Amino acid sequence: MEERVAERASSSPRARYREQVRAEVRAHAWDQIAEAGASALSLKAIAKRMGMTAPALYRYFDGRDELLTELILTAYRELAEAAEGASAAGVTPQDRLRRLALTLRRWALSNPQRYLLLYGTPVPGYSAPPEATVLATRILAPVLAPFVAAEAGDPGGDQPVGVALRRSVTFWTRLHGVLSLELAGHFAGMGVDTEELYDQEIRSVIA
């Protein structure tokens, strides 16, 4: 009901201002997450940085968890779009997967906490809504598609989709293995060339 009103009035000055403030809150939330991790997300701290009092934010978000949920869903959608965009630029299935993987790494390195929010240790005391699980599954689609295409062009496979799905998951876990350890700083002082390692893992599944 309220949503209906918000939609209808989406171009009114008040509605515009609302969306502006909401955007600013989200921006500050990301800053905060980037600095101290998702569990440090605090409405009071955001309000202080915005020069407002905390109760004012309750006009814009139902509470801390609702804000966190919105951030997570946004991040999933953003990542999915980036993945699809990167994939679309490729010609062959292999090329698509490679671009997708490199985009994923760039995305993750440019804002580690955003990646860790989605794929790292779950935020204590917060349970993701069902929508998040759905989005998390759906994000595999741009990975799956090139594998399906590759299998289809390669005759003789018994169950092309089954094979493609397995390879997709493997692709994902291998990239995540390198990325998450890199982001958490676990290669520190080990003299590992993470970029090369990542590239090796890309090739390991594609070839």
Add this chain to the structure above:
Amino acid sequence: MEERVAERASSSPRARYREQVRAEVRAHAWDQIAEAGASALSLKAIAKRMGMTAPALYRYFDGRDELLTELILTAYRELAEAAEGASAAGVTPQDRLRRLALTLRRWALSNPQRYLLLYGTPVPGYSAPPEATVLATRILAPVLAPFVAAEAGDPGGDQPVGVALRRSVTFWTRLHGVLSLELAGHFAGMGVDTEELYDQEIRSVIA
């Protein structure tokens, strides 16, 4: 200096009692970490569960961070021992790596938060001491050894240690990729057989 005293008096009733209480604190700390993650570690909460007041714990630990450090170092040592023990039971290098990997998975699944404490998203506001980094590096030794042995038995390699090191890291990242996503619940509702997936990843590096 204090350490010296503690050593000398290690069999006195008081010293025994001290170690007993310290152990109980650690046990409650692990319980707490298992339930709500490492960032929920709280001296006050531990004291309450032990039927004591919080300041009393300062007789046993310098503070929250010191306790956390001790837990992390203990976990590293425990994992290293488990890895070495498992490896020792194997005959061929391949066998050793396989046992090591399966032990790692069992260890991680039996107490997810303990694994995530070492290899998950860093605890916000806490920076691990240098010793932790050293231990984290040293834990690669039992992985590296079988690969070195395998390379040595396989003539023709240019730089056996270099190759072995690269394979060790790959082994590690691939296992971690599956494990960490499994522990964080990211395969939920995707119909993935994680055990089989893990086994596939073991074979991918060994074979």
Add this chain to the structure above:
DNA sequence: TGTACATCAGTGAACGCGCGTTCACTGATGTAC
């Protein structure tokens, strides 16, 4: 175009909670003669 009214952003005080940590102190336990 001006006036009356409704809407809504934002404030300030407050509640209850939990945290790490310090300090002066009590009382029990171990030690030296």
Add this chain to the structure above:
DNA sequence: TGTACATCAGTGAACGCGCGTTCACTGATGTAC
């Protein structure tokens, strides 16, 4: 074996901090006539 003393575990009060959230209220902005 008993007494005087030192050591040390643990308490209770307190400090200052930050958190999410509620509530009654003010004042500005938009809307309808």
